[in-house]
Amino acid sequence: DSGVTQTPKHLITATGQRVTLRCSPRSGDLSVYWYQQSLDQGLQFLIHYYNGEERAKGNILERFSAQQFPDLHSELNLSSLELGDSALYFCASSVGTNRGNSPLHFGNGTRLTVT
Amino acid sequence: DQQVKQNSPSLSVQEGRISILNCDYTNSMFDYFLWYKKYPAEGPTFLISISSIKDKNEDGRFTVFLNKSAKHLSLHIVPSQPGDSAVYFCAASPFTGGGNKLTFGTGTQLKVEL
Numbered sequence: 434d435s436g437v438t439q440t441p442k443h444l445i446t447a448t449g450q451r452v453t454l455r456c457s458p459r460s461g462d463l464s465v466y467w468y469q470q471s472l473d474q475g476l477q478f479l480i481h482y483y484n485g486e487e488r489a490k491g492n493i494l495e496r497f498s499a500q501q502f503p504d505l506h507s508e509l510n511l512s513s514l515e516l517g518d519s520a521l522y523f524c525a526s527s528v529g530t531n532r533g534n535s536p537l538h539f540g541n542g543t544r545l546t547v548t
Numbered sequence: 549d550q551q552v553k554q555n556s557p558s559l560s561v562q563e564g565r566i567s568i569l570n571c572d573y574t575n576s577m578f579d580y581f582l583w584y585k586k587y588p589a590e591g592p593t594f595l596i597s598i599s600s601i602k603d604k605n606e607d608g609r610f611t612v613f614l615n616k617s618a619k620h621l622s623l624h625i626v627p628s629q630p631g632d633s634a635v636y637f638c639a640a641s642p643f644t645g646g647g648n649k650l651t652f653g654t655g656t657q658l659k660v661e662l
Contacts, residue, residue, distance in 0.1 A: 435591060468652075475552070475637065475652035476592070489649075523591055536582060537650065539591030 436460065439524050439540035447548055451512040454543045456524030458505055464488075464529065465507040466537060467499055470521040482507055483529075514547045521545075551575045552640050554653035561660050567625040569656050571638030574619065578640040578651075581614060583623050586635045586655070595636075596623070628660045 436459035446452055458465050463484045468476040478491035482501035493499075496514075501507040511518060521544050525537035553572045561567045571581075579600045584592035598605040598612045598621070605612050611624045625632055638653040 435593065437591070439591075473654065475654045476639075477652075478650065525591070536594035536597065539584075539593065541589065541591045 435538040435540065437524060437526050437538050437540035439522075439543050441543060442541065443544050443546075445546045445548065446514060448514055448516060450514050450547075451510065452514065452545065454509040454511070454522055454524075454545075456507045456509070456526075456540060458507070458524075458526030459538050462526035462528050462538070463505065464527045465501055465505070466525045466527075467493075467507070467509050468523040468525065468539075470523065470542075471517075472520075476523060479509070511545070516547050519545055519547045550654075551578075552638055552651045552653040554636075554638055554656050556656050557654070558657040558659070561628045561658065563630060563660055563662050564627045567623075567628045567632065567658055567660065569623040569625075569636050569638075569658065571621050571623075571653055572619060573621075573640050575640070575642075575651070576619070577642045580641045581612070581621050582639045582641070582650075583610075583612060584637045584639060584652075585632075586637065592637055625658075628658075630660050630662060633658055633660045 438457040440455045465482045467479040470476050479493040480499045481489040485501050496512050499509045521542045523542045525539045582597040583595040585595045586592040596607050596610050614621045635655045637655045641650045
């Protein structure tokens with residue numbers, strides 16, 4: 434158990450809809466990262482928050498947004514969903530930031546299916 | 549542009565033998581290299597890492613080798629056990645990158661057979 438909790442585990446929705454994915458980091462971790470894994474792809478970095486502030490953006494679409502709340506949990510909002518948004522979405526956390534040798538702790542992911 | 553490549557989507561090895569998983573990278577700015585293991589329906593878990601100042605790092609049955617001149621790293625598992633069957637992701641980061649600069653490969657599915 435990594436200590437990172439993601440809900441829901443599965444989500445099925447229709448094109449054009451909006452969904453919210455939730456992540457609670459490990460106790461004591463201030464950084465939250467969101468990754469997307471599409472079929473046969475590696476994990477693609479979406480966005481990073483540290484102690485409530487956005488620190489970096491990756492290949493995140495404008496239809497997607499995220500935030501980290503004062504209790505450090507984070508939400509990833511996906512809107513105007515398209516079929517191609519179907520993927521596994523992982524949240525990861527770490528104690529700090531900007532240290533390449535600090536491993537991330539991943540949640541079990543949310544599988545999003547857009548029909 | 550795949551900066552981290554795992555060219556073998558799958559690998560099958562007999563129990564007790566050595567498993568060798570390979571990874572190539574193109575970005576010379578990468579300073580840290582990590583391997584993550586992933587079981588079905590779970591998130592990736594950190595396995596072992598190596599910094600660019602080393603060419604080998606060992607942790608129990610797992611050893612990672614780094615060849616900077618060839619931009620190549622490999623993970624050796626000796627002896628392989630059925631519980632090692634999982635998808636293995638290679639990842640790389642520049643020193644100051646942290647998680648937000650972590651670039652993953654597409655993974656290699658390892659199957660350890662009895």
